[in-house]
Amino acid sequence: MTERGPVAGPGTSDGAAGVPPADARTAQLRERLAAVRQRIDGAVADAGRQGNPPQLVVVTKFHPAADVRRLSALGITDVGENRDQEASDKAARLQDLDLRWHFIGQLQSNKAKSVVKYAHAVHSVDRLQLALALAKAMAAERERTGRPPLQCFIQVSLDDDADGHRGGALPADVPELAERLAGTADLRLAGVMAVAPLGVAPAAAFEKLAAISARLTALHPGATGISAGMSQDLEAAIRFGATHLRIGSDILGPRPALR
Numbered sequence: 698m699t700e701r702g703p704v705a706g707p708g709t710s711d712g713a714a715g716v717p718p719a720d721a722r723t724a725q726l727r728e729r730l731a732a733v734r735q736r737i738d739g740a741v742a743d744a745g746r747q748g749n750p751p752q753l754v755v756v757t758k759f760h761p762a763a764d765v766r767r768l769s770a771l772g773i774t775d776v777g778e779n780r781d782q783e784a785s786d787k788a789a790r791l792q793d794l795d796l797r798w799h800f801i802g803q804l805q806s807n808k809a810k811s812v813v814k815y816a817h818a819v820h821s822v823d824r825l826q827l828a829l830a831l832a833k834a835m836a837a838e839r840e841r842t843g844r845p846p847l848q849c850f851i852q853v854s855l856d857d858d859a860d861g862h863r864g865g866a867l868p869a870d871v872p873e874l875a876e877r878l879a880g881t882a883d884l885r886l887a888g889v890m891a892v893a894p895l896g897v898a899p900a901a902a903f904e905k906l907a908a909i910s911a912r913l914t915a916l917h918p919g920a921t922g923i924s925a926g927m928s929q930d931l932e933a934a935i936r937f938g939a940t941h942l943r944i945g946s947d948i949l950g951p952r953p954a955l956r
C-alpha cells in the first residue's frame with residue numbers, strides 16, 4: 698500500500714517489525730492523546746456525565762498502520778476509518794492487535810462485503826439500499842466466521858437545506874431505516890450519527906441530533922448510541938449526549954486536504 702499519510706515525522710516508518718518501544722512519534726501521540734483526554738474529562742465533568750463517559754474512537758485515516766499500532770500500545774481500543782481499501786489493508790496488517798474498527802465514511806453498497814470482514818461498527822448507514830447490502834454481506838460473513846452482529850449507526854443530515862454535502866439520511870427517513878436495521882438478525886441498530894454542518898454552531902447541530910435520538914429511542918429503546926463530536930467540537934457533542942467521539946487530527950496531526 699502506498700501511504701498517503703502526511704509528511705513523515707520522526708519514527709513514522711511503517712516497518713513490519715512493529716514499533717520500537719519509545720520512539721518520538723509514540724511520545725507525540727501520547728502527549729496529544731493526553732490533551733484530548735483532558736478535554737473530554739473536562740466536558741464530561743461539566744455535563745455531569747462522570748458515570749457515563751463517551752467512547753473515544755480515534756480516527757486514523759491517512760495515517761500509517763504503524764500509528765494505529767502505537768495507539769494500541771497507548772491503550773486505544775477503537776479506531777475509525779473512512780475508506781474501505783485503506784481500512785481493510787490496515788486491519789489485515791494489525792490482526793494481532795485487539796482493536797475494534799469503526800467505518801465512518803460514505804460507503805458504496807458494493808463495498809459491504811469487504812467492510813463486514815473487519816468492521817465492528819458502521820457509523821454511516823444512510824439509506825435502505827446500504828442496509829440491505831450490509832445485511833446480505835453479514836449473513837454470509839456470519840455463516841463463514843460466526844462473527845457477532847454489525848453495530849449500525851444511522852447517519853443523519855443536519856443540514857437545513859438538505860443538500861446533503863456532508864452525507865446522511867433526512868431526519869424524516871430515520872424511522873423506516875431504523876425499522877429495517879432493527880429487523881435484521883445480523884445487524885444491530887446502535888443509534889444515530891452526524892457531522893455538524895459547516896457554518897452552524899455545533900451546539901445547535903448536536904441539540905438537533907439529540908432530539909432525533911430521543912425520537913429514535915422512543916421506538917427502539919436499545920438504540921441509545923449518539924456518534925458525534927470531532928476534534929473541533931467534542932465539547933458540544935458531549936454536552937448533548939454523545940456516546941461515541943470520532944477524533945482524528947487533534948491526536949494524529951493534520952492530514953493532507955483532499956478536495
Ligand SMILES: *Cc1c(COP(=O)(O)O)cnc(C)c1O
Nearest residue numbers: 756779801927928943944945946
Ligand atoms: C475525519 C473524520 C472525523 C475526524 O475528524 P477530525 O476533525 O480530524 O477530528 C470524524 N468523523 C468523520 C465522519 C470523519 O470523516
